[in-house]
Amino acid sequence: MTGQTRIGLFGGVYSNALALRALLQDAGMRGLDRLYCLGDLGAFGPYPDRVCEVLRATGIPVIQGNYDHSLGNGLADCRCGYTDPRDNYFAKLSYDYTFSRTSTGHKCWLAQLPAELRLTIGPWRVLLCHGSPRKTNEFLWETATSDAFLAWLFKRYECDVIVATHTGLPWAREVTVQAGCQAHAAQADGVPRSGWFVNCGAIGRPANDGRTTVIYAVLSLPHTMLRKPEVKFVRLAYDHERFAGEMRAEGLPEEFVQTILTGWWTTCNEILPAKERARGRY
Amino acid sequence: MMSLAQVEDHVRKAVELGVKEFYFTGGEPFLHPQIEQMLSAALAVGPVTVLTNATRFTPERVAALARLRDASPYSLELRTSLDGFSSETNDPIRGWGSFQRILHGIRLLLEGGFLPIITAMRSWPVDQDEAQLAGFRNLLAAMGYRYPRMKLLPSLKLGQEVRRDRGYAEHEYLTESMMAGFDPGHLMCSSGRIVSARGVHVCPILVDWPDSYLGASLHEGQAQYTLRHQACLTCYQFGALCANASSSAPSLEQTRRHGRDPS
Ligand SMILES: [Fe+2]
Numbered sequence: 001m002t003g004q005t006r007i008g009l010f011g012g013v014y015s016n017a018l019a020l021r022a023l024l025q026d027a028g029m030r031g032l033d034r035l036y037c038l039g040d041l042g043a044f045g046p047y048p049d050r051v052c053e054v055l056r057a058t059g060i061p062v063i064q065g066n067y068d069h070s071l072g073n074g075l076a077d078c079r080c081g082y083t084d085p086r087d088n089y090f091a092k093l094s095y096d097y098t099f100s101r102t103s104t105g106h107k108c109w110l111a112q113l114p115a116e117l118r119l120t121i122g123p124w125r126v127l128l129c130h131g132s133p134r135k136t137n138e139f140l141w142e143t144a145t146s147d148a149f150l151a152w153l154f155k156r157y158e159c160d161v162i163v164a165t166h167t168g169l170p171w172a173r174e175v176t177v178q179a180g181c182q183a184h185a186a187q188a189d190g191v192p193r194s195g196w197f198v199n200c201g202a203i204g205r206p207a208n209d210g211r212t213t214v215i216y217a218v219l220s221l222p223h224t225m226l227r228k229p230e231v232k233f234v235r236l237a238y239d240h241e242r243f244a245g246e247m248r249a250e251g252l253p254e255e256f257v258q259t260i261l262t263g264w265w266t267t268c269n270e271i272l273p274a275k276e277r278a279r280g281r282y
Numbered sequence: 283m284m285s286l287a288q289v290e291d292h293v294r295k296a297v298e299l300g301v302k303e304f305y306f307t308g309g310e311p312f313l314h315p316q317i318e319q320m321l322s323a324a325l326a327v328g329p330v331t332v333l334t335n336a337t338r339f340t341p342e343r344v345a346a347l348a349r350l351r352d353a354s355p356y357s358l359e360l361r362t363s364l365d366g367f368s369s370e371t372n373d374p375i376r377g378w379g380s381f382q383r384i385l386h387g388i389r390l391l392l393e394g395g396f397l398p399i400i401t402a403m404r405s406w407p408v409d410q411d412e413a414q415l416a417g418f419r420n421l422l423a424a425m426g427y428r429y430p431r432m433k434l435l436p437s438l439k440l441g442q443e444v445r446r447d448r449g450y451a452e453h454e455y456l457t458e459s460m461m462a463g464f465d466p467g468h469l470m471c472s473s474g475r476i477v478s479a480r481g482v483h484v485c486p487i488l489v490d491w492p493d494s495y496l497g498a499s500l501h502e503g504q505a506q507y508t509l510r511h512q513a514c515l516t517c518y519q520f521g522a523l524c525a526n527a528s529s530s531a532p533s534l535e536q537t538r539r540h541g542r543d544p545s
Contacts, residue, residue, distance in 0.1 A: 066534060069534055070534075075534075079531075079532050079533075079534050081527075081530050081531045081532050082527075083433070083434075083527045083530065084415075084432070084527070085411055085412050085415060131531070135531055135534075136534060137531040137532070137534060138531045139528055139529065139531065141357075141528055142355075143329060143355065143356050143357040144302075144303060144329045144356070144357050144526075144528050144529065145302060145329070146297075146301060146302055146303065146327055146328030146329065146356070147327065147328075148296070148297040148298075148299075148300050148301050148302075148327060148328060149300050149301060149302035149303075149328070151300060152299070152300025153300075155300075156300075269429070270431060270432075270527050271527050271528050272528060273329065273357040273359065273526070273528040274351075274357040274358065274359050274396070274397055275356075275357045276357075277397055277431070278395075278397060282429050
């Protein structure tokens with residue numbers, strides 16, 4: 001019986017300090033070995049400095065999301081990739097709010113966060129990023145990302161596990177990484193290897209599924225290649241009503257508050273592929 | 283016209299190269315007698331978007347498309363051009379009587395449980411986008427499409443747009459200084475290729491220019507392309523024109539915030 005390492009992966013914090021505290025508590029109870037944050041600390045929610053304070057105090061490694069990059073470098077917007085005027089209106093509203101309320105010290109911290117982290121855990125080469133290994137704000141949706149593209153990523157970036165968060169919708173898939181490629185060669189016995197892609201979801205807002213819980217991922221990495229990595233998505237309940245109250249007190253749009261209270265995305269739906277869009281209410 | 287065997291072969295090669303998604307365009311893809319088999323071959327290995335004029339749909343065809351959609355783990359996107367929210371505004375661009383035919387097609391798609399992406403060419407100044415979009419949304423909502431998905435396209439100053447609006451002026455080219463600091467990942471030609479019956483081309487807009495031909499097979503069509511055409515300027519200004527919103531990502535290095543830091 002060999003051991004395993006269990007790591008907690010979360011992102012899309014969106015200033016949700018209440019969910020972040022719930023996560024820290026949950027991870028402690030599960031006895032997870034380590035935690036990693038995959039970025040986008042601000043946006044959407046109130047009092048953006050709070051999550052920065054909590055994260056910096058814990059010392060959890062944090063990867064830079066597009067939002068963190070924009071805030072840290074003083075860009076004009078969040079580079080979320082919205083194309084719809086209504087989406088852009090809400091994105092600008094929350095970006096301007098977050099920009100004006102994030103302290104200079106935290107902005108400097110956000111600016112120097114790394115774009116990716118590479119870990120070796122047992123035999124597994126793990127790559128943590130925000131959107132995709134090639135671009136911080138690339139969307140990798142479950143129904144718009146082919147196996148072939150994921151296999152290409154595992155070869156190109158020489159890893160076995162890729163974790164991202166940017167889209168905020170959790171999913172995981174094992175793909176066969178074809179044998180015969182130099183970078184990520186087949187094992188010595190000629191059996192093609194697998195790669196595991198994980199989107200760990202977002203803890204800052206619900207997953208557009210009509211539930212008020214938010215999601216993070218627990219990845220179990222066995223210390224042998226004879227067993228496969230396993231991904232478990234954890235649904236976190238937190239005091240979402242209190243969070244909604246804080247959002248209202250800060251004058252944030254009622255559309256955002258409704259997402260927290262109902263679990264349905266009310267804005268920024270235009271970036272969803274057909275199948276993800278059909279699952280939502282709006 | 284491409285044969286089914288040709289399409290299957292290109293799909294296979296695209297998978298070897300790590301393709302992320304497929305787009306079908308034409309002409310009108312649904313005029314091809316084997317379009318459903320082609321879509322099925324692509325949907326087996328990746329997400330598919332079809333650009334259609336929506337005038338060839340029947341209830342049977344839409345039911346067949348719904349079966350293809352439901353059999354795949356990937357999204358099947360149907361993108362339909364509608365260039366105005368009335369006959370008076372759409373038909374001069376898309377053809378006489380096309381408005382009613384397009385609406386009929388959209389209605390069939392909605393009945394089949396599809397959420398078509400309605401694509402409109404911006405034949406108005408950019409600052410009228412919101413008012414124009416509201417017009418489209420009202421029309422579509424009245425047809426039962428409560429939260430319509432819309433994509434606005436800039437007008438490329440080519441083909442009939444030269445007659446309707448204007449062509450590119452002589453000086454409208456990309457210059458080297460414009461390319462400095464520009465992220466070419468922003469453009470579809472940095473990561474996409476188009477295949478036709480003739481072979482591999484750099485992009486769908488330039489398919490008729492001989493110098494956009496890159497070879498017979500996708501494996502030969504990987505070289506970087508110099509943005510030498512006037513239409514490239516429009517892509518440079520507006521981003522990957524042909525991609526879905528779910529596949530576009532703006533450059534992270536542009537648009538630094540101006541003025542005083544409000545904090
Ligand atoms: Fe992000």
